[in-house]
Amino acid sequence: MSRKAILSIIICLMLFGSGIFIGADKVSAAAKQTVTAAKVKSAPTGLADPAWQKAKAVEVPFEGKEKFAGQKTAVTTKAVYTGDGIYFKFDWKDPTKSVTKGAWKFDGQKWSHQKGNEDRISLLFEIERIDKFATKGCAVVCHVPAGKTAKDGKFGTTSPAEKGDLWHWKAARSDPAGFADDTWLTQISEEKGGRKSDAGKGGDQKNMTADKSKPMYMPAPGKKLAAGNVLLVAHAVEIKDYTGFKAGDTVTYRMPKMPVGSRADIKAISRHTDGGWSVILFRKLDTGHDDDVAFNPRKKYNFAMALFDDSGDEDSYDSEVLTLQFSR
Amino acid sequence: MDTLSEMLALGDIMARVKALRVPADALTWHRFSGSLLLVLLVLLFLSGAFMAFYYSPAPGAAYDSVDYALYSVPFGDVIKGVHHYGWNIFLIVLGLHLVRAFIVAAYKSPRQLIWVSGVLTLLLIPALIITGDLLPWDQNGFWTTQVRISIIASVPLVGDFMVRLIQGGPLTGIVALTRFYVLHILFLPALLIILIVIHFHFLKTRGLSEPLFKKGSQSKTISFFPQLINRWLLLFLAVTLVLGVLSWYWPAPLGDPADPTDSTFVPRPEWWVLSLNQLVTIFKGSLTVIGSVIIPGGLVVLLLALPFLDTSPDRHPARRKKVVLTAIVVAIILLGLSVMGYNEHFNGNVS
Amino acid sequence: MKRNGKAESISSDRRAFIKTAALCGGAISLAGIPLAGYFISPALKKGTGKWVDFGVAEDLTPGSIEMLSYEFMVKDGWQVLPQRGFVWAKTEAAGNIQIFSSTCTHLACNVIWREDEKIFECPCHSGRFDINGRPLAGPPTRPLSVLEHKIEDENLLVYLTF
Missing domain, CATH: 1.10.287 (Helix Hairpins)
Known part of the structure; x- marks a missing residue:
């Protein structure tokens, strides 16, 4: 090859180089935040795992709705993935750890429900494209009938062809069992919203007697309470003798079940310290279930999050829609 | 080979092709931009034609079909990537081809019409890009089209008519998308082929421009088949390999689905x-x-x-x-x- | 005789050419006119408009700029689709309303009202308009178009073209 040949090859390479540079995806909207899942060799095993250092933290702003209107908060979000799993880590400030969810309290005479809800975080992905979710986020799946308040709002898509994957971490009802509730979203029905539980079993069981006056179960002998002093269904035994309770004793009202099947896809690790929550949610990239989004690391995904601070469904902090992408 | 051509009654054509001789510098280290353009064009036609297998030209469905082709069909990202990087590089090489022709004054008599047909080809490319950009029905394509449409609409007297003609109405909706699709895959490529045939016709009858510094290499010829064809096929292999690998590592972008009601998107x-x-x-x-x-x-x-x-x-x-x-x-x-x-x-x- | 023969062949050549040209012209117009009409016809239709109801006019707060969103069905060729968008209503005193199109007069992006600066801003090329829709900065030179409106049975109706 002559000098000319080498020169030609260099010119060719430069051509292709500029083609890539120019053709690269620089033309994107400025507004949308992107969470990039970093590729890691071995899955993170806990909150302090060094794998998390590979992921870039994204400070996702949340805006309060209804009871929290006008207030703002933020969740520091990280994501990593391995050959077959995806791992999210969320850190947010919350001085009060709320896991009460109406737990029973004995005052020496009678049982009553304590005031207090629970902390939650939820994520919504698309299984089948939800029209305008990519630009409008959760707003397109919240339907408040005209003239009604947010309390009557329904959560769901506008057609059965649109499917969402809703990850629902509940500090009192799912976390003590080590899971986030795996649910999905479909078309809104007249009566109810479009929220459905994934196939399988899970959720929680109400701990009360038939007349709803007192708890029915207590921890079985030798069984400990789970995180947040929550009694799991698996550890519960029927109360035979109520005389053993003293004034001030508390018993879990909503007892988490051990989920099975597709509903058990999302596992959770959490900790509440230093005035805030740290939560890891992880799942297989592709669970093989049709009520879950299958993540393809070559693709980008839209998702949005909501945070509930000791509050019900209508009072939340919502994020804008975000992009999830996977690093190489 | 001979019996085959006999069976197909190709003897006559084969003999003519074999007898065809072209200048030795038709495709060399210092004259390759034209051949490279032809390679890229073949790749663009191939990738484009095959992408049409998985495309449905209706708002919404268009995005889903492109998304499907990109991520759910084997080699989908490579095919789309070859098309995407292909046209970017095609446009650059076309520019260089023109610059080279300008520098060596290849447009001078008797080759005026080679130049004119080449410039007309260049002018056709923006039409192909404009119609192509809308097809994935993503945010960028949609809003870029809006900007282009409003630039066309600003042309006095005929602007409004032209917009309606291009889009088949005032809206960038299903009629516009179908039109863009048909123009992009049928009419404009046909026009492109006609222009290139004209370009080659004049190239063959008027000959390649001589080198600026004559060194007597002008009279050397090589055979069209197999010598020139082989060189071209080598170039084709190399370019296909490079584009394929590129597209595999850096998949072609696909933005969010178009949302005509979204006022926050800023097209660039x-x-x-x-x-x-x-x-x-x-x-x-x-x-x-x-x-x-x-x-x-x-x-x-x-x-x-x-x-x-x-x-x-x-x-x-x-x-x-x-x-x-x-x-x-x-x-x-x-x-x-x-x-x-x-x-x-x-x-x-x-x- | 020879000469005559040559002239004859020229004239027969010409005759053949004219014949072919005439046939060609006939074929092109026969096939071309319907085809061209088929392609061009949508461009000949004039734009249409529609009065869109934005609800009770008195609900607008005097002294403010409010975003009024609309959604109505539009037939685009063979597909009926909701057409969504918004306009800006400037209310001075009760009854004194001005409706601005949200379309930037530069390149058709949507302008956004910024209450803190009291300007309309186009995010695409940083075009700015004052509270009366007059261009202040950036590429736009024409004011935001003021849309025709009327009040019927207390409801605000705005004429939107598309």
Whole structure:
């Protein structure tokens, strides 16, 4: 090859180089935040795992709705993935750890429900494209009938062809069992919203007697309470003798079940310290279930999050829609 | 081989193809841009034709079909990537092809019409890009189209009519998308092929331009088949490999699905159109027509008329000072405008 | 005789050419006119408009700029689709209303009202308009178009073209 040949090859390479540079995806909207899942060799095993250092933290702003209107908060979000799993880590400030969810309290005479809800975080992905979710986020799946308040709002898509994957971490009802509730979203029905539980079993069981006056179960002998002093269904035994309770004793009202099947896809690790929550949610990239989004690391995904601070469904902090992408 | 051609009654054609001789420098280390363009064009046609298997031209469904083709069909990302990087590189190489033809004055008599057909080919590319960009029905394609449509609409007298003609109505909806699709995959490529056939017709009858410094290599010839074909096939293999690997590592972008109600999306002009876009930004209001019609139109006329304006037999750039200088000034202005546009749209803080 | 023969062949050549040209012209117009009409026809239709109801006019707060969203069905060729968008209503005193199109007069992006600066801003090229829709800065030179409106049975109706 002559000098000319080498020169030609260099010119060719430069051509292709500029083609890539120019053709690269620089033309994107400025507004949308992107969470990039970093590729890691071995899955993170806990909150302090060094794998998390590979992921870039994204400070996702949340805006309060209804009871929290006008207030703002933020969740520091990280994501990593391995050959077959995806791992999210969320850190947010919350001085009060709320896991009460109406737990029973004995005052020496009678049982009553304590005031207090629970902390939650939820994520919504698309299984089948939800029209305008990519630009409008959760707003397109919240339907408040005209003239009604947010309390009557329904959560769901506008057609059965649109499917969402809703990850629902509940500090009192799912976390003590080590899971986030795996649910999905479909078309809104007249009566109810479009929220459905994934196939399988899970959720929680109400701990009360038939007349709803007192708890029915207590921890079985030798069984400990789970995180947040929550009694799991698996550890519960029927109360035979109520005389053993003293004034001030508390018993879990909503007892988490051990989920099975597709509903058990999302596992959770959490900790509440230093005035805030740290939560890891992880799942297989592709669970093989049709009520879950299958993540393809070559693709980008839209998702949005909501945070509930000791509050019900209508009072939340919502994020804008975000992009999830996977690093190489 | 012989029996096969006999069976197919190809003897006559085979003999003519075998007898065909072309100049030895038709495809060499220093003259390859034309052949490279042909390679890229074949790849664009192939990838485009196959992408059509998984495409449905209706708003919404279009995005889903492209998304499906990209991520759910084997080699989907490679095919789309080859098309995506292919046209970007095609446009650059086409520019270089033109610059080279200009520098060595390949447009001079008797090759005026080779130049003219080439320039017409160049003018067809924006039409292909404009119609192609809308097809994935993503945010960027949709809003870029809106900007382009409004630039066309700003042309006095005929602007509104042209927009309706291109889109088949006032809206960028299903009618517009179907039109863009059919134009992109049928009418415009057909026109492109016709122009290239014309280009080759004149190339064959008028011959390649001689090297500026004659060293007697001119009379050397090689056989069209197999020598030239083999060189071209080697180039094809190399380019396909490079584009395929590129597309595998950096998949072609696909943005969010188009949302015509989203006012927050800010489309950014593509690199090749930055200078023209900047012209529209500079000439505002009633002067828009200068930036959107008069200057680009003038440049096009100048390019097309070049062989008939610069008629001296001198081919060496040093002996064509006036023409070369004018071209350099125009090139610098266009480059300057592009830099201005780049700064405004990519570095500028769009608040 | 020879000469005559040559002339004859020229004239027969010409005759053949004219014949072919005429046939060609006939074929092109016969096929071309319907085809061109088929392609061009949508461009010949004039734009249409529609009065869109934005609800009770008195609900607008005097002294403010409010975003009024609309959604109505539009037939695009063979597909009926909701057309969504918004306009800006400037209310001075009760009854004194001005409706601005949200379309930037530069390149058709949507302008957004910024209450803190009291300007309309186009996010695409940083065009700015004052509270009366007059261009202040950036590429736009024409004011935001003021849309025709009327009040019927207390409801605000705005004429939207598309």
